[in-house]
Amino acid sequence: xxxxxxxPQAPSARVASGADANAVSIxxxxxxxxxxxxxSEDAMDRLVAAFxxxxxxxxxxRDFARSISAQxxxxxxxxxxxxxxxxxxxxxxxxxxxxxxxxxxxRGNRTSAYLAGAALEVVTKGNGWLWLWRDTxxxxxxxxxxxxxxQNLIVDLSFRTVYDYAEGEPPPAGPLGVQETASARxxxxxxxxxxxxxxxxxxxxxxxxxxxxxxxxxxxxxLLDGRRVKQSTKPPFKAxxxxxxxxxxxxxxxxxxxxxxxxxxxxxxVLNGLNLPFAxxxxxxxxxxxxxxxxxRVEARVSVPAGAALAGVDFYRGDDRVAAFDRPDWRKRRDGxxxxxxxxxxxxxxxxxxxxxAARLADGxxxxxxxxxxxADYQSEIDVQLVQLQILAVDRDGxxxxxxxxxxxxxxxxxxxxxxxxxxxxxxxxxxxxIAMDSSESMRLVWRQLRTVVxxxxxxxxxxxDRAFLxxxxxTVRLLQPLTGDRSLLAVRLNRLLAEGGTAINDxxxxxxxxxxxxxxxRALILVTDGDDQHSRTRTAQVTDFAEQAGIPIYxxxxxxxxxxxxxxxKLSRRTGGRLFRVHPxxxxxxTASALEHVFARIDGDLRRQHVLTYYSDRxxxxxIEPSVRALRDGLIVKSLLPLDRLD
Numbered sequence: 298x299x300x301x302x303x304x305p306q307a308p309s310a311r312v313a314s315g316a317d318a319n320a321v322s323i324x325x326x327x328x329x330x331x332x333x334x335x336x337s338e339d340a341m342d343r344l345v346a347a348f349x350x351x352x353x354x355x356x357x358x359r360d361f362a363r364s365i366s367a368q369x370x371x372x373x374x375x376x377x378x379x380x381x382x383x384x385x386x387x388x389x390x391x392x393x394x395x396x397x398x399x400x401x402x403x404r405g406n407r408t409s410a411y412l413a414g415a416a417l418e419v420v421t422k423g424n425g426w427l428w429l430w431r432d433t434x435x436x437x438x439x440x441x442x443x444x445x446x447x448q449n450l451i452v453d454l455s456f457r458t459v460y461d462y463a464e465g466e467p468p469p470a471g472p473l474g475v476q477e478t479a480s481a482r483x484x485x486x487x488x489x490x491x492x493x494x495x496x497x498x499x500x501x502x503x504x505x506x507x508x509x510x511x512x513x514x515x516x517x518x519x520l521l522d523g524r525r526v527k528q529s530t531k532p533p534f535k536a537x538x539x540x541x542x543x544x545x546x547x548x549x550x551x552x553x554x555x556x557x558x559x560x561x562x563x564x565x566x567v568l569n570g571l572n573l574p575f576a577x578x579x580x581x582x583x584x585x586x587x588x589x590x591x592x593x594r595v596e597a598r599v600s601v602p603a604g605a606a607l608a609g610v611d612f613y614r615g616d617d618r619v620a621a622f623d624r625p626d627w628r629k630r631r632d633g634x635x636x637x638x639x640x641x642x643x644x645x646x647x648x649x650x651x652x653x654x655a656a657r658l659a660d661g662x663x664x665x666x667x668x669x670x671x672x673a674d675y676q677s678e679i680d681v682q683l684v685q686l687q688i689l690a691v692d693r694d695g696x697x698x699x700x701x702x703x704x705x706x707x708x709x710x711x712x713x714x715x716x717x718x719x720x721x722x723x724x725x726x727x728x729x730x731x732i733a734m735d736s737s738e739s740m741r742l743v744w745r746q747l748r749t750v751v752x753x754x755x756x757x758x759x760x761x762x763d764r765a766f767l768x769x770x771x772x773t774v775r776l777l778q779p780l781t782g783d784r785s786l787l788a789v790r791l792n793r794l795l796a797e798g799g800t801a802i803n804d805x806x807x808x809x810x811x812x813x814x815x816x817x818x819x820r821a822l823i824l825v826t827d828g829d830d831q832h833s834r835t836r837t838a839q840v841t842d843f844a845e846q847a848g849i850p851i852y853x854x855x856x857x858x859x860x861x862x863x864x865x866x867x868k869l870s871r872r873t874g875g876r877l878f879r880v881h882p883x884x885x886x887x888x889t890a891s892a893l894e895h896v897f898a899r900i901d902g903d904l905r906r907q908h909v910l911t912y913y914s915d916r917x918x919x920x921x922i923e924p925s926v927r928a929l930r931d932g933l934i935v936k937s938l939l940p941l942d943r944l945d
Contacts, residue, residue: 322415323376323395325436325470330372330460333440338456340365346513346555347452358452365445369458372441374434381410381417393419397789411789420792423449429795436470448795484774485511485562486534486553487811489839492846495940496684498544498569498919506535507551507564508807508835510774514553514561522548530557532834544569544919566814569919573600574817574941576683577610577656577664578913581640596640597654597666600683602817606659612641613653619643683718684710686910686924687726687819687939689850689874689903693932697906705930708912711923721909727762727818728904729780733809735826736769737800742882743856744796746890747825752788754897758904759784766812767791770805771798772832780816802826802865803833803840810847819907820849820939822875823900827857827882837865844869848939851875852900854893857882874937876903909941 341362344354354362370386376395384390393400397411405424410417416435423429428449435442441460447453489506493499507517509532517534519527527536540547550565581596601607612620620641643652655665686708690698703717732751740747759765759782767777767790778790806824813820830837844851850873853866866877878896880889916922926935 322412325468326374326434327376327468329463330441331463332370333459333461336459340456343454343456409792413786413789431793439467449797484776484808486564488551488564488566494921497921500540500542500544502537502539504537509534510804511561513555516554516557518552520550546570574683574685575602575662575664576600577654577666579654579666579668592642592644594642595652599656608657608659611655614643682914684912684914685941687941688908688910688935689937691934691936697903699906707927707929709925710914715912718911723905723907726909729816729818729820730765731809731812731822733768733805733824736794736796737771738797740796740827743889746886748791750893750897755784755787758901768809769794770801772801774804774808799832800828801833802830803835803837807835807840810844821904822849823852825854828859841868845872848873850937853877854896856880
């Protein structure tokens, strides 16, 4: 057994983290730990799942599993002087500097160790990069968790060991983000939301599908608000569900099983839940009945994004604040769209005065609206919702433009013209970026150059408020890193990749698009691959249908002799405003790196020149809208249009 794989344990430092933060995270792992058998997974169980039956597991692998079990009976972790020492129950000791650099052992295997978020990660690549072993250590409450994964090392494994502190109280865990640091796993299944128009509520019979990625799943159960509605036992795994009429929020869940009994994965979404942007709008101005003749009553509507909390609303006459609401018992009106109504009297007004309403969220974001008061010109109550449209405008040569004004565009909703409320540059609206990388065996020719270029790209292209996720696919699909704003964490996650296996482009693309779901912000997806689809379980038509519905710009980067499927690329590049780039595979390594850097620089240019147009819609909540944008300036072309606030 290779030395690093025999005891694949070690630490490291996150590139952008401070030394103090690293020390705190590592200190939480120190001490003597004893395996909790009830909570731990066994390597032998994983082997049995892979081979189908205990008798089918070869004896050498049985010995391997028994060896791992012996090692995992306990751990002793020490740290100091920039190094960490991990001793397992078999007496094997691994000492590694906490600096993230790969070091070779006597057999040519290379081990790197680093802090990924609040977790300690150790990655060992076999001599010649033929296999890979990953260990991740993190605290979950008073316990220590060690997850282990292998690629191309006899058989792919993934299992978890949970430890209790041996004696006394364990060291403080600190602010550990277990969800962020948990080890990436092969995707099992995801819900493919039913098709709908923008902001449309669904009701009555609706067909839904499950994207099944784990080949061991043979049964999918569909549940609505916890009630089982159908069980599907053959692909495509789909069901017709009956939603409420009138529409309401309902939770859809799918569960995947092997042999109809052992659950291997699950997914859940909320249907008819509106994800509104943060906005405030003066909805009603009217004379204040029974009050001073010079007073008006002002009602404002504040839309609060999912997961956010409204901290306060202030009413102003000119620059003078006349009312403030910052307590949880303020007068408010709620509906299914998470819109809060707040009203207040504003007195001592005169013609030419204006009222202003400012709202703020608990996270510090602020929005405001203002209306000029005319002596007898008050608006009746209106119920409007802010709509955000992501656009990319180019000139006749296809070059993105940045010197744009609201008057350069005309917005129509269901054929009716709408007033452009504002035009935001890319710096004003955070980006949600997906990067999906083909990690099949044929990618080895460009693998090192690609990882280096992607590291540089995420370090320089993402602004402070931007977030990104990483997906890798060969003949399976993995969520390498969930959505995060930590650029250094994205960079070190690339160490988890090993180029081996086949290619499943359709599965990787559809899975990546599903990661965006309800996330607010501008959106784009970059997909890098070197060839034809060979192993996808998803049909091309299913992917193109969903991708067209999602409308997210997709940038394809082809680095092999064969292009991605022509129909897929041409259709999606045209419909979503993305592009296809080619990097010739016969280039020398240095030229390959330069070509990739040039491609990513062009994508960065597009992302930096995305804009967000906003307007107010008076369509009722849940009614479908079909916005369109036309350029009014000569020589200006709207290349892509994506409504950002979504319904699941």
